[in-house]
Amino acid sequence: MTIDMDGKHIDETKELDGKDVRSVPTLASIAEKVGVSVNTVSRALRAPNTVRAELRKRINVAMDELNYVPNRLAGGLSGMRTDIVGVVVTSLYYSEFASIIDTLQSALLERDLQVMLANTRYNPDQEIKLVRSILSWRPAAVAIIGIDHPPKVVELLKASGIPIIEMWDTGGNVIDTAIGFDHQAVGAAQARHLIDQGYKKLAFVGSLRENDRRAQKRLLGLEAEAARAGIAAIAKRTEPQGGSPDLGERLAGELLETHSEIGAIVCNSDVVAFGVLRALKKRGKRVPEDIGVIAFGDNEAAACVTPSLTTIRPDREKIGRLTADAIVARINGGEPQTTVVDWQLMFRDSTRRKD
Amino acid sequence: MTIDMDGKHIDETKELDGKDVRSVPTLASIAEKVGVSVNTVSRALRAPNTVRAELRKRINVAMDELNYVPNRLAGGLSGMRTDIVGVVVTSLYYSEFASIIDTLQSALLERDLQVMLANTRYNPDQEIKLVRSILSWRPAAVAIIGIDHPPKVVELLKASGIPIIEMWDTGGNVIDTAIGFDHQAVGAAQARHLIDQGYKKLAFVGSLRENDRRAQKRLLGLEAEAARAGIAAIAKRTEPQGGSPDLGERLAGELLETHSEIGAIVCNSDVVAFGVLRALKKRGKRVPEDIGVIAFGDNEAAACVTPSLTTIRPDREKIGRLTADAIVARINGGEPQTTVVDWQLMFRDSTRRKD
C-alpha cells in the first residue's frame, strides 16, 4: 500500500484487489467522488437546505452519473422505519380487489409509500406465512382484507405495533382500524329487493369458501331477511372453488334439475351470475320474467350483459382512498377508527319484472 | 451503573432508562432468553442442522413465545440479497394484468419470494420513480410489463445487475429476458379474421395512450394487414383515457355518426367492446349481421355478453408461470432468453356472419 504524500492519491489498491470493483454505488462512492463525507451526501438527499447549493449540485450530478439508487435496507434499518405498506388480499382474479389495490397504491404513491403485495387465496396458512413475511420487512403499516383472521395473524399484527387497516368488512372484532361495510346488510338487501319485486322462492348459487367469511355473512343476512318475510327454505348450490362463469353455469344447471320451482337466484358474485344467465338462456328460462337474478360486486360487465345484471356495488375506490388516508393519519399519530362505507344496489333488468 | 462482581447481573440499567423497553424482539432478545449467542439463534433459523436438536427446540419455543419476526432489513443488508421480486405493471383495472400478478405471486410464494408491486398507470415519469423505488429495496429480480420503457428506466434496470423479466410483449430490444407475444401479429390476425368473415370497411375504437406501445403495435399490425387486403382507410376513434364500457359506448356512437358505412369495429379491449355492443344495440345495428365486433383481452365476461364477443385471448397464466420460472432460473445463474407465448383468437358470435 503506497501513500502519496501530496495527498492526491492516498490509496488506490482497493481498486485492484477487489473482485467486483464496479459494483452498485453507495453513498460512500458518491462521497469519495465528490470529495466530501458520507453524511454530507446523505444530508443532500434528506435535508438539502443544510448543504451548500454548489456542493449539493455537484453531489446530485455525481449521483446521476453513477446511477445511484439509495439502499433502503440500510436506510430502514438505521432510521427504524420504512415506507413500505403491506397489502394483503384474498384474491386478485376478476377485479374483485384489483381496483381497491389500484386506488390504494396510487394514493400511497403520492405519499411516497410503497406497496408490498400478498395474496392469500383464501388460505389461512398462507395468510399466516404472508403476514409474517410482510412484517419481517418492518412496514410502516399493513392493510388487509377482512376482519376475520387466524388467531396467529391477529397476534402477529397486534404485536407489530404498527397501524393495521382492515378493509372490506366491518361489524366484528377489529384489530385497529377498519374501513368496509356490513355484509349481512348486503345479503338482507338482496333478499328484500327480490321479495319487493315479487319473487317467492329464493335460491343461492356460487363459490362459498370455508374461509370467505364475508360471503358467509351475506348468505346469513339473506336467509335472515327471507325468514322474516316468511320464506324459510332457500335452495343452495355452492362449491368451495373460486367463482367463474363456468361454475355459475354448472351450478345453475344442477339447481334447476333438482328444484323445479325457483323464483330468483342470488349469486355470490357477478362472474358467477354471468354463467347463471347463460344457463338460464340455454334452458329457455326468461330473465327476469321467469327467474330473477341478483349478484354482488358490480363487475365492469354487469351493465353490459343481457339482461343487464342487478347487483350490489361496493365503493371500492372509496375504500382504497380512505384506507390510504387512514394509513397516513395513523402513521402521524391519529386515532384508530372504524368507517362504514356505502354500497348501492344497482337495480337493472335481471330483476325488473314487468308486472 | 452498578457492576455486580459475581457476574450474574452486569448491567440492568438499560431495562430502566429505555423509554420503550418492551419493543420488537430481536435475535439478541431470543439469544439472551435462551442463554446462547446471537449467531447460534441465527443459525437455528438458517442452518438448523448445525445446531443441537435440543437447543434448537428451546430457541424455537422462545421465538414463538416472543412472537419473533426476523428483521429482513438487517438480513438483507448483511446478506447482500433479498427475497423481493419487484413487479411493475401499467394497469390494474379490469383484470388486464391482475391474473398475471395472481399466478406470478403464487408461483413465487412457493419459492419464498415476495412481491413488491408498482402500478405506473402508463405514466413514464411514474415508471421511473417506481422502478427507482423498487430497486432501492435491492430486489432479487424485477418483472415489468412491456419492452418499451423510458431510457432512464432501461439504464437503471441494466445497472442494477439483477435479472429483469419483461412480460407481455416481445419483438424489440429486450433488457435481459422477455416473455410475451407479438402484438403486431395480434392486430394482423384481427384484420385477417374480419376480412375472412367478409367484413370490408374496418374501424378502430378504444383507449390509445401515448405510452401504451402494445396497443399501438396492434393497431399497426391491423392497418398493415388491412392494407395488404386492399383496405386502405380505417376509421379511428380513440382517446387517451383508460378503457371502459362507457368510453366504448361513446366512441362507437361518435363513429357511427361520422362514418355511415362501417363493416366491423376492432376494439382495443374487451371492456371497450362491451360498451360498443351496447351502443350498436341502442342504434338498432345487428351484430354480427350489420356490423362485426372483435376485441382484445378475453375478459371473463366476453363469452357471456350477447352476442358473445370474438376476441384475442393471451395466455396470462402461462406468462405469469413462465415469468416465475424465468426469475428463479436467472437467479440461479440461467441464461437470459426470450420466450414467445401463444395466444388464441376466440371466434365467437360477434363476428360469426351467417352467410
Place this chain on the structure above:
DNA sequence: TGGCACAAAGTTATCGTTAACGCAACGATC
C-alpha cells in the same frame, strides 16, 4: 479585536442480521 451565533461539514455510534473465522470438546485413526 474578542466573543458569539449560526451555517456547513465531519466523526462516531448504531440499527439487527449474516458471514468468516476461532476455538473447545470429542471420537476416530494410525
Place this chain on the structure above:
DNA sequence: GATCGTTGCGTTAACGATAACTTTGTGCCA
C-alpha cells in the same frame, strides 16, 4: 497417545445508511 476432522457454539467484523454530536469556518456586533 499424538494427530486430525467434525460438531457445536462463540467472537468479531461487515452491510449502508441515519442521527446525534462535534468541529470548523464566517460574519456581525460590541
